[in-house]
Amino acid sequence: MARIIVVTSGKGGVGKTTTSAAIAMGLAKRGHKTAVIDFDVGLRNLDLIMGCERRVVYDFVNVINGEANLNQALIRDKNCNQLYILPASQTRDKDALNLEGVGRVLEELSRDFKYIVCDSPAGIEKGANLAMYYADDAFVVTNPEVSSVRDSDRMLGILASKSRRAELNMEPIKEYLLLTRYDPDRVESGEMLSLDDVQEILSLHLLGVIPESKAVLNASNSGIPVILDEKSDAGQAYADVVARYLGEKRPLRFIDSKKGFLRKLFGGK
Amino acid sequence: MNQSSILDFRSGTFFAPIMVLYSNDLEQIEQRLQEKIASAPDFFRNSPVLFDLSELNENNKKIDVAALVSLLRQSGLFPVGIRGGDPAQEKQALELSVPIDSGRSRNDAILPEVKKKDDAVPQVQAVIREAVRAPAMMVTQPVRSGQRIYAASDLVILAQVSAGAEIMAEGNIHVYNTLRGRALAGVQGDTAARFFCLDLQAELVSIAGIYKTSEDLKDAPKKKPVQIYLRDQALIIEELN
Ligand SMILES: Nc1ncnc2c1ncn2[C@@H]1O[C@H](COP(=O)(O)OP(=O)(O)OP(=O)(O)O)[C@@H](O)[C@H]1O
Ligand SMILES: [Mg+2]
Numbered sequence: 406m407a408r409i410i411v412v413t414s415g416k417g418g419v420g421k422t423t424t425s426a427a428i429a430m431g432l433a434k435r436g437h438k439t440a441v442i443d444f445d446v447g448l449r450n451l452d453l454i455m456g457c458e459r460r461v462v463y464d465f466v467n468v469i470n471g472e473a474n475l476n477q478a479l480i481r482d483k484n485c486n487q488l489y490i491l492p493a494s495q496t497r498d499k500d501a502l503n504l505e506g507v508g509r510v511l512e513e514l515s516r517d518f519k520y521i522v523c524d525s526p527a528g529i530e531k532g533a534n535l536a537m538y539y540a541d542d543a544f545v546v547t548n549p550e551v552s553s554v555r556d557s558d559r560m561l562g563i564l565a566s567k568s569r570r571a572e573l574n575m576e577p578i579k580e581y582l583l584l585t586r587y588d589p590d591r592v593e594s595g596e597m598l599s600l601d602d603v604q605e606i607l608s609l610h611l612l613g614v615i616p617e618s619k620a621v622l623n624a625s626n627s628g629i630p631v632i633l634d635e636k637s638d639a640g641q642a643y644a645d646v647v648a649r650y651l652g653e654k655r656p657l658r659f660i661d662s663k664k665g666f667l668r669k670l671f672g673g674k
Numbered sequence: 675m676n677q678s679s680i681l682d683f684r685s686g687t688f689f690a691p692i693m694v695l696y697s698n699d700l701e702q703i704e705q706r707l708q709e710k711i712a713s714a715p716d717f718f719r720n721s722p723v724l725f726d727l728s729e730l731n732e733n734n735k736k737i738d739v740a741a742l743v744s745l746l747r748q749s750g751l752f753p754v755g756i757r758g759g760d761p762a763q764e765k766q767a768l769e770l771s772v773p774i775d776s777g778r779s780r781n782d783a784i785l786p787e788v789k790k791k792d793d794a795v796p797q798v799q800a801v802i803r804e805a806v807r808a809p810a811m812m813v814t815q816p817v818r819s820g821q822r823i824y825a826a827s828d829l830v831i832l833a834q835v836s837a838g839a840e841i842m843a844e845g846n847i848h849v850y851n852t853l854r855g856r857a858l859a860g861v862q863g864d865t866a867a868r869f870f871c872l873d874l875q876a877e878l879v880s881i882a883g884i885y886k887t888s889e890d891l892k893d894a895p896k897k898k899p900v901q902i903y904l905r906d907q908a909l910i911i912e913e914l915n
Contacts, residue, residue, distance in 0.1 A: 529820075555819060558836045562818030577815070606854075608816070608834060 407440075407515040410522050411540035411578075413564075415556030417527030419548045420585040423621055424643070425524035426454045426630040428544070431647030433488035434632075437519040440479065442510075443493035444536040445526040446501055452492040455482065456628020464494040469506035475513055484633060489518075502535050511539050529559055539569050542579045542650075545609065548586045549598040554606050557582075561607070582609035583646060588617040589662035600660055613646035615639055616659040690722040690754055693746075696729050698737040700745060707749050723751045724775055728758025739766040810845070817841060817855065829859075837877060846870070858885075859902075869902040874911070884909055 412425045422445070429441035442465060443451035452458040457480045463473035468491070475491075482488035491510075494501065514521050525536035537543060543564050547557040564578050565571055571578075584603055591597045600614060620637030624630060632647070634640040638659050645655040697703060711718045723746060730737055739759065746753045755775040756767040764774050810828035817823055817831060819838030829843035832850050839855035841847060847859045849871035860867030860882040867881050875896065877888050881904045891911075894900065899914040 555838065558819040559838065561816070562821040562836075562839070565815055565818065566821060606836070 407511075407518045407521045408542060409511060409515075409540050410520060410542045410544060411525055411537040412522060412544045412546060413525040413533060413537055413560055414527065414546040414553070415529055415533070415560040416548070416553045419546050419553055420615065420621075421527075421546050422450045422454055422524050423625065423631065424544060424546050424583060424585065424615070425451060425522050427632040427640075427643040428647055428650070429520070429522040430482070430485060430488060430630040431632045431643060432520045432522075432651075433482070433485045435647065435651070436487060438487050438489075438517065439520040439522065440489045440491060440514050440518045441522040441524065442491040443524050444502070444532055445524065446493045446497055446532065447495065448526065449493045449495040451524050452480075452490060453628065454625045455490050455630065457483065457490055457492070458628075461492045464492045465510070466494045466497050466501040468510055469502060475510065484629065500531070502532070504535060504538060507535050508539060529556075529563055533560070534563065534567060537564055537568055537578075540564070540578050541570075542581065544581050544583050544612065545607075546583050546585055547603060547607070549584060549588075549592065549600070549603055551598065554598065554603055558607060561609075580609055581612040581650070582607060583612050583615065585615040586617045587614045587660065589660055593662035611657075612649050613642055614657060614660050615642045615646070690724050692724045692726055692757070694726040694729060695737065695742075698730055698735040700737075700741055703742070704745055704749070707745075711749060719750055721751055722754040724755035724757060725753060726757040727760075727763060731758060731760055731763075737763075739763045739772075740770060743767070743770050743772060811843070819855075824861075843867070856880075865904050867904075870899070870914070872899050873897050874900050874902075879909065881909060886911075 410428070412421045412428070414421050425441055429439050433439040441451065441455070443449060445451070446466060452461055460480050463478035465478070467473040468475055468478045479489040479491055482490060511521060523536045523540065526532040545557050545560060547553050561580060564580060568578055570576065582604070584600060587600070588597060592599045604611065616638050618637060618639035620634050620639045621631050624634055631637060631639050632643040635644070642659055645658065648655050695703065725742065725746070727737060739756065743753050753772050755773050756764060757775045759767060759774070767774060808827040810830050811825035813823060813829070813831045814833060816833040817835045817839040819836045822840045823829065823842065825843040825845070827843065828845035828848070829841060830848045830850075831841065834851040835841055835849055835853045835855045835857065837854040840858075841855065842858045842861050844860065844862045844864060846868045847857055847870070849857070851871075852873040852875060853871040854875045854877065856878040857869060857876055858880040859869045863882050865882040869879060869881060873896065874891065874894055876891060879886055879891070879902055881902065884904060884907060886909050894911045895913045900911055901914055902909055902911050904910070
């Protein structure tokens with residue numbers, strides 16, 4: 406049986422797709438057979454970040470409609486043979502997905518994958534609900550700003566009440582916080598919420614803090630998940646996230662401001 | 675079509691005043707009943723009522739259930755249950771489609787004598803609701819933005835209540851964590867309802883419809899346990915220590 410992970414946020418543009426690509430790659434690199442699914446029908450982003458956009462023949466909607474089988478639609482990743490991508494369609498509208506069809510595809514994937522990562526679209530409507538409905542674990546991607554935190558809180562309410570686990574009265578979805586685009590200098594100067602501020606509002610199990618990093622844009626431009634850029638801060642932070650998810654202990658990194666550190670070192674305030 | 679969209683059963687509570695009889699004299703009962711109804715006509719009009727015969731039976735005073743039921747119906751009440759009847763009375767009730775209630779008796783509160791017509795309704799309601807209120811509802815998970823909780827009883831929340839969430843209870847509300855959302859206690863008019871929380875950062879608090887918004891709560895103690903109650907139509911916020 407696979408473990409189904411939804412990467413979700415409520416608010417758009419916070420780093421869900423970046424995170425989905427990174428953690429799917431991270432899990433696969435550690436030898437777990439992993440599939441990553443793009444639920445953002447109509448926008449299609451994941452295949453670009455995974456660098457497989459030119460190999461898309463069939464997509465998620467084709468599989469749901471029975472126009473292709475899973476094996477035809479799954480794309481094996483070029484960097485890791487344990488990783489498969491199920492792309493979204495650019496030409497369909499959001500309503501092409503339905504709960505029953507999604508359930509069927511996830512069930513079939515569950516038979517020979519260890520992890521299934523669902524990259525959710527933004528919002529709290531149908532698309533996001535479909536992406537989270539069958540989840541076992543939720544990675545709630547949040548930026549350190551008030552509107553993103555509020556939307557994450559909203560999403561957590563939906564996870565707790567509208568998911569399959571909630572409806573069947575099963576053990577609830579495990580919820581994890583991933584604080585991304587964290588800029589310690591801007592936190593220090595009060596422009597952004599701190600990790601503590603966010604945790605005071607959400608109080609979730611923290612999987613990691615991903616710093617704001619140029620490496621993310623470079624990675625997406627070259628179609629390689631940032632976790633493979635092992636020298637980069639963001640790549641290392643995502644590697645820590647995967648390790649923590651798998652139960653390893655890793656100290657938090659990239660959360661202290663360099664300016665603040667120097668100031669402390671020289672005794673200024 | 676989804677099967678579950680036809681009907682489903684939910685657990686719930688249902689409020690009804692309980693009429694405990696001490697006399698089996700139907701004439702006396704009728705007279706007393708008319709007085710009661712006159713004191714709070716809005717409350718009693720078409721009201722369901724459960725009648726309790728345990729006092730009578732303990733004192734060996736027999737009453738004809740059919741006559742009682744028809745008396746209640748003539749008075750504009752809907753008998754919905756019998757309590758404390760003997761087997762013959764219970765059988766009689768069932769034949770008249772009045773179900774048997776085997777719930778607790780005795781320790782229900784007594785209806786107050788209502789004198790002034792104006793405040794009659796809320797007072798009577800308050801006491802009756804107290805009498806039959808369901809056991810407290812317990813919530814152990816955080817209540818997140820966009821979620822709403824309604825308790826036809828006291829409400830006990832062990833986790834935080836986020837901004838943008840709404841919690842409501844007919845009785846008291848206890849939040850053993852931070853309250854950032856909206857909280858309404860005594861929503862059916864129970865002015866004796868109270869409200870307790872460990873850290874008051876609410877968007878709104880209300881007891882029996884009398885409320886304060888976060889604007890009015892600016893000066894209330896923060897990060898400290900507080901209780902809130904009504905006194906002379908005003909919300910009093912008090913630090914607990
Ligand atoms: N840690 C980071 N540092 C710098 N830029 C980042 C970081 N994470 C994400 N970004 C940038 O933010 C933008 C949005 O990222 P991404 O597409 O992953 O977000 P999303 O939540 O999937 O968006 P949508 O809601 O539109 O699906 C991209 O331009 C991405 O490069
Ligand atoms: Mg995306």
